Amino acid sequence: MASSVFSDSSSPAAARLLPLSVRSRTSQFQRSISIAWRPLDLSAIRSTVSPRRSLSASAAVAMTTETSAKVIDGKAVAKQIKDEIAGEIVRMKDGIGIVPGLAVILVGSRKDSQTYVRNKKKACEAVGIKSYEANLPEDSTEEEVLKNIARFNDDPSVHGILVQLPLPRHMNEEKILNAVSIEKDVDGFHPLNIGRLAMQGRDPLFVPCTPKGCMELLHTYGVEIKGKRAVVIGRSNIVGMPAALLLQKANATISMVHSNTRNPEEITRQADIIISAAGVANLVRGSWIKPGAVVIDVGINPVDDAESPRGYRLVGDVCYEEACKVASAITPVPGGVGPMTIAMLLSNTLSSAKRIHDFK
Numbered sequence: 001m002a003s004s005v006f007s008d009s010s011s012p013a014a015a016r017l018l019p020l021s022v023r024s025r026t027s028q029f030q031r032s033i034s035i036a037w038r039p040l041d042l043s044a045i046r047s048t049v050s051p052r053r054s055l056s057a058s059a060a061v062a063m064t065t066e067t068s069a070k071v072i073d074g075k076a077v078a079k080q081i082k083d084e085i086a087g088e089i090v091r092m093k094d095g096i097g098i099v100p101g102l103a104v105i106l107v108g109s110r111k112d113s114q115t116y117v118r119n120k121k122k123a124c125e126a127v128g129i130k131s132y133e134a135n136l137p138e139d140s141t142e143e144e145v146l147k148n149i150a151r152f153n154d155d156p157s158v159h160g161i162l163v164q165l166p167l168p169r170h171m172n173e174e175k176i177l178n179a180v181s182i183e184k185d186v187d188g189f190h191p192l193n194i195g196r197l198a199m200q201g202r203d204p205l206f207v208p209c210t211p212k213g214c215m216e217l218l219h220t221y222g223v224e225i226k227g228k229r230a231v232v233i234g235r236s237n238i239v240g241m242p243a244a245l246l247l248q249k250a251n252a253t254i255s256m257v258h259s260n261t262r263n264p265e266e267i268t269r270q271a272d273i274i275i276s277a278a279g280v281a282n283l284v285r286g287s288w289i290k291p292g293a294v295v296i297d298v299g300i301n302p303v304d305d306a307e308s309p310r311g312y313r314l315v316g317d318v319c320y321e322e323a324c325k326v327a328s329a330i331t332p333v334p335g336g337v338g339p340m341t342i343a344m345l346l347s348n349t350l351s352s353a354k355r356i357h358d359f360k
């Protein structure tokens, strides 16, 4: 039920900008962090699901009586986070004269990847992160990519490095991602970072951006995770697998649903929290969702639409119209998780620069 999923306790928003180690050393990190923090002003957020710190018990109970899910507004939350990051970057520049730098390596000319890289560059500019780019042709060799990674690994003005995925088919993704310095792995895809995420009592230097964004939305909207049942649909290295690890670290009981799962609908219907990252348009129907569950839709699937100027529109993995009638809260597509991915990348880059320069 929705009333048991949402928590009414207060939560410092600044906790998300801290490394995971600081969060998880405390049993209930949101309440235990002692640094000064300024609560996010989420009053402008369209959703009527109140953020955690202002949600009263009575408001939480009231949610169960409503027939339409609340919209979890990732775009608005991402904007607030980017504003906080911009402030921190000014403080860092004024304090020690350092500006965080992010290097992006793009191989090939996929239109979607070019758009994402362009948007990352724009987001960096907006908050004051210096961006560096290496654009390599589709037929580049692995050695050329590795050479660029090595150059950015050695460059002290670069604090974060990412290789835009997917890579062309002839490239060995594992070899390339392994070459990124773990200290600058702001995508969190290095096996040491993923390994630490998977292990009890260890923390990665960086958490992959999309799953981190999903968790951030759950925290911001006061969704209680501890002790809840969560289902992650999809087991990709970029989203599904790290999302499951993060939910587990937050003390949820996890099931993973994937292409070989025999009864996905039945398993998904048991979940209080659903994160769907299957990449299949409208896979999750209303009947898959337990009444009152919280739904985080990571899918970004193009479907033909002659009325759209682009000739297509983007839909999620979740059948939004049906889900809205059953879930207590849901992320839209677009405007849900997508903008959080880039906000988390900026957050990871800022954390990296702070760590490298020991700036508190």
Ligand SMILES: Nc1nc2c(c(=O)[nH]1)N[C@@H](CN(C=O)c1ccc(C(=O)N[C@@H](CCC(=O)O)C(=O)O)cc1)CN2
Pocket: 115, 116, 162, 163, 164, 165, 166, 187, 209, 210, 238, 300, 314, 333, 334, 335, 336, 337, 338, 339, 340, 341, 342
């Ligand atoms: N190295 C990486 N590669 C990829 C990642 C990643 O995190 N690191 N994730 C995805 C793509 N991605 C970022 O790279 C990404 C995808 C979507 C969005 C986004 O803001 N989506 C918008 C819609 C955008 C549109 O209209 O086209 C939304 O959902 O609202 C940002 C980043 C794969 N590769």
